[in-house]
Amino acid sequence: MCLAIPVQVTELLDGDMAKVSLDGVQKVISLALVEDVQVGDYVILHVGYALNKLDPEEAQKTLELLAQAGVGAPS
Amino acid sequence: MKYVDEYRDGKLARQIAATITAEARDNRDYRFMEFCGGHTHAIARYGLEDLLPNNVRMIHGPGCPVCVLPVGRMDDAIKLAQRPDVTLCTYADLMRVPGSQGLSLIKAKAAGADIRMVYSTLDALRIAQEEPDRKVVFFAIGFETTTPPTALAIVQAQKLGLKNFFVFCNHVLTPAAIQNILESPDVRDLGLVRIDGFIGPAHVSTVIGTRPYDFFAEEFQKPVVVAGFEPLDVMQAILMLVRQVNDGRCEVENEYSRAVTPDGNLKAQDLVSSIFELRDMFEWRGLGDVPYSALKLRDAYAAFDAEKVFDITTQPAQDNPACECGAILRGVKKTTDCKLFGTVCTPETPMGSCMVSSEGSCAAHWTYGRFRDATEKQAS
Ligand code: SF4
Ligand code: SF4
Numbered sequence: 031m032c033l034a035i036p037v038q039v040t041e042l043l044d045g046d047m048a049k050v051s052l053d054g055v056q057k058v059i060s061l062a063l064v065e066d067v068q069v070g071d072y073v074i075l076h077v078g079y080a081l082n083k084l085d086p087e088e089a090q091k092t093l094e095l096l097a098q099a100g101v102g103a104p105s
Numbered sequence: 106m107k108y109v110d111e112y113r114d115g116k117l118a119r120q121i122a123a124t125i126t127a128e129a130r131d132n133r134d135y136r137f138m139e140f141c142g143g144h145t146h147a148i149a150r151y152g153l154e155d156l157l158p159n160n161v162r163m164i165h166g167p168g169c170p171v172c173v174l175p176v177g178r179m180d181d182a183i184k185l186a187q188r189p190d191v192t193l194c195t196y197a198d199l200m201r202v203p204g205s206q207g208l209s210l211i212k213a214k215a216a217g218a219d220i221r222m223v224y225s226t227l228d229a230l231r232i233a234q235e236e237p238d239r240k241v242v243f244f245a246i247g248f249e250t251t252t253p254p255t256a257l258a259i260v261q262a263q264k265l266g267l268k269n270f271f272v273f274c275n276h277v278l279t280p281a282a283i284q285n286i287l288e289s290p291d292v293r294d295l296g297l298v299r300i301d302g303f304i305g306p307a308h309v310s311t312v313i314g315t316r317p318y319d320f321f322a323e324e325f326q327k328p329v330v331v332a333g334f335e336p337l338d339v340m341q342a343i344l345m346l347v348r349q350v351n352d353g354r355c356e357v358e359n360e361y362s363r364a365v366t367p368d369g370n371l372k373a374q375d376l377v378s379s380i381f382e383l384r385d386m387f388e389w390r391g392l393g394d395v396p397y398s399a400l401k402l403r404d405a406y407a408a409f410d411a412e413k414v415f416d417i418t419t420q421p422a423q424d425n426p427a428c429e430c431g432a433i434l435r436g437v438k439k440t441t442d443c444k445l446f447g448t449v450c451t452p453e454t455p456m457g458s459c460m461v462s463s464e465g466s467c468a469a470h471w472t473y474g475r476f477r478d479a480t481e482k483q484a485s
Contacts, residue, residue, distance in 0.1 A: 033143075034250065034308045036108040053106055060227065063253050063373045072108060074311055074364050077196070078225025079254045081373070082311040082364050084108055089363035093111060096337050099344055100120030 034076035036084055039069055050075065108363070112335030113151075121340040122156035129347050134160040137346050138436055139304040140283060142169030142464025143334040149469035151336040161343065164436035167282055167391055168306060170247045170275075171198045171462035172434060175388040176422040178275055179204040182244050185273060185415060186210060186218040192236065194229035195244040197222045201452075202461045205422040226258035233262070233270040242411045246275040250308040252400065253373035256380040259402070259409050273411040274401055277387060279309050280317045281398030285389075286435060287325050300436070302346040304339065305331035307361055314369025318357045326355045333361040380406060390424070390458060391434030428457035433466050440470040447471065 037057070041049040046062040050073070060079045061067050073080035129135060139145055145165045148154060154163060167173050183204050186193035193210070200211045200222065214220040219239070223229050226243060233241035245255040255272060262270040283303065305318055310331045318329045328349035332342035342360045349356060359365055380403060387399030402410040411417065424430060427445050432438035440446055440459070450456040452468055459465035463472070 034311075036106070038107070060254075060257070062257055063370065063376070065372060074308065076250055076308060077254050078227050079257070081250065081253070081308065082370055085363050089108060092338075092341075092360065092363055096112075096117060096121065096341055099124050099341055100117045 034074045034081060036072045037075045039067055039071050039073060039080075042067075042069060048080070109335060112333065112337040114337060118151070118153070118336055118340050119156060121337065121344060122158075125161060125340070125344050125347055126158040128344070128351065129158055129161050130351065131160070134162065135301050135347055135350060136162050136164055136299055137302045137304060137343065138164040138166045138286070138300045139339070140166040140168040140279065141304070141306040141309070141334075142172065142462060142469075143307055144168070144304055144332065144339055145466055146464045146469050147334050147336055147339050149473040152473070153336060153339055156340070157343065161347065163343075164300060165433070165466045166286065166303075166436060167389070167434035168248075168279070169462045169464040170251070170277060171202060172430070172458045172465045173277065173282070173389045173391060174199075174202065174246055174275060174458065175390045175419075176203075176205050176424055177388065177419040180208075180422055181417050181419055182273060183208055183210060183213050183218075185242055185244075185411065185417070186213050186220050188240075188415075190240050191415075192219045192221060192232060192239040192241045193244055194221050194223045194232060194241060196224075196246070198462050199244060199246065201455055202458050203425075203455060226254045230258055230261055230265075230267070230270065233267050234265065237269055240269050240271065242271045242273050242415075244275075245272050246277075248277060248279050248306070248309050249312045249377075250306075252276045252377050252381070253312060253370075256376045259380050259406055260376070262409060263406075268408075270409065271411040271414055272402065272409055273417070274381070276381065276400040277389065278398050278400070279306055279313070280320070281395055282389065282392060283318075283321060285392050285395045285398070287321070287327070300327065301350055302328040302330070304342045304346070305329045305357075307332060307334045307338075307364070310361065310365045310369065312370050312373050315357050315359050315365060315367050316369075322355045322357045328355050328358070330358045331361050331365055333364070379403075388419075388421075389434075391431040425456045430457035430459045430467075433459055440467045440474075443467070 037050040037052045039048050064080045072084040229243040330342040330345045332338045381400035384399045384401050429443040455461045459467040
């Protein structure tokens with residue numbers, strides 16, 4: 031039900047709409063629920079609407095935490 | 106796919122599991138509830154439970170709006186769809202959900218009702234524009250994630266001056282349900298489920314933020330970790346919960362910071378509160394009546410409210426008595442405790458809603474868990 035996926039904005043369109051690419055497939059979605067989205071940004075797409083922008087710095091931090099969590103294990 | 110693949114690394118998942126095993130204390134067990142169906146799905150699909158040590162157990166929560174929609178509301182939707190003047194637009198997930206008397210939207214459609222599956226509220230709006238003679242009703246369900254798109258559709262319909270677009274609103278609120286699980290007297294009847302912490306919803310939290318969970322962490326002294334839906338997100342959240350329990354902390358932590366902030370999406374929240382208001386009471390399948398747990402349209406938008414326009418009064422209706430969805434949604438029973446599982450009840454012929462949505466416990470177990478049961482049986 032709440033399937034939502036990260037997609038990259040490739041073009042801004044009129045009326046708060048945007049083109050996004052999803053694994054190479056183009057789709058038109060609504061940006062009416064988010065602010066300041068630029069071409070190149072990743073957004074979380076849910077039932078045709080961008081719910082939020084993805085924060086690349088936070089994503090990087092999380093990846094580092096994951097790597098650390100994996101190292102903590104005695105092997 | 107960026108932001109997806111890097112969170113699915115199987116080797117790293119096993120390494121994090123090893124850290125969990127090392128840090129989980131031998132002299133106790135840990136029971137965590139993942140509230141969300143999205144997490145249930147990830148746990149089943151990637152076999153994460155097999156990676157965890159025996160003293161760390163996951164309890165599947167009620168977190169899928171399809172699973173918790175009461176039969177009575179399903180009956181209302183089917184009745185609406187059967188009206189000759191109505192076109193009912195619905196998300197595909199709802200087509201197979203059984204109403205009472207074995208009816209479902211898919212069967213009603215086969216019998217001639219005008220039911221259209223839509224991907225987005227945008228599609229429903231387009232249908233209303235293209236077919237002005239039809240009364241187009243959008244069957245709105247979902248948690249906080251799915252509510253802003255519905256709100257926006259109503260704003261849009263008003264702007265376009267549409268007189269034939271209506272919303273049958275079944276939007277529900279996550280925090281109210283978590284609270285209900287923690288304190289409902291009903292749960293005591295079923296046998297108390299001890300829960301040591303929660304994995305908080307991913308996409309619900311993109312909208313509401315992490316603040317609403319502060320209350321639980323404090324009031325109920327339970328740690329909460331908001332986590333993304335990829336397997337590494339879930340493993341990391343479990344590790345964070347184990348650490349909180351070990352340290353005696355009850356905090357709200359955010360594993361999914363790439364998409365979730367403390368405040369959430371304020372624009373979406375403002376929009377939702379301008380269109381909707383709280384219902385005093387709403388029935389959840391499995392949880393019963395939960396106060397202040399659902400939304401309805403404000404009076405100013407009564408002209409778009411299918412409940413008012415079509416005079417809907419929901420009749421109480423019973424689930425199949427052998428279906429254990431209720432206890433499963435509360436985490437008191439497991440899918441395999443249900444006698445109907447896999448025999449009478451399958452995704453093709455679901456008896457209860459938990460078998461319908463791919464995020465439902467029964468459907469997830471049917472799709473991904475059966476082989477594990479079989480190997481466990483052979484091994485023992
Ligand atoms: S985010 Fe919401 S809709 Fe999605 S699985 Fe969780 S509870 Fe269900
Ligand atoms: S297996 Fe079917 S009947 Fe049993 S609890 Fe799940 S949905 Fe209900």
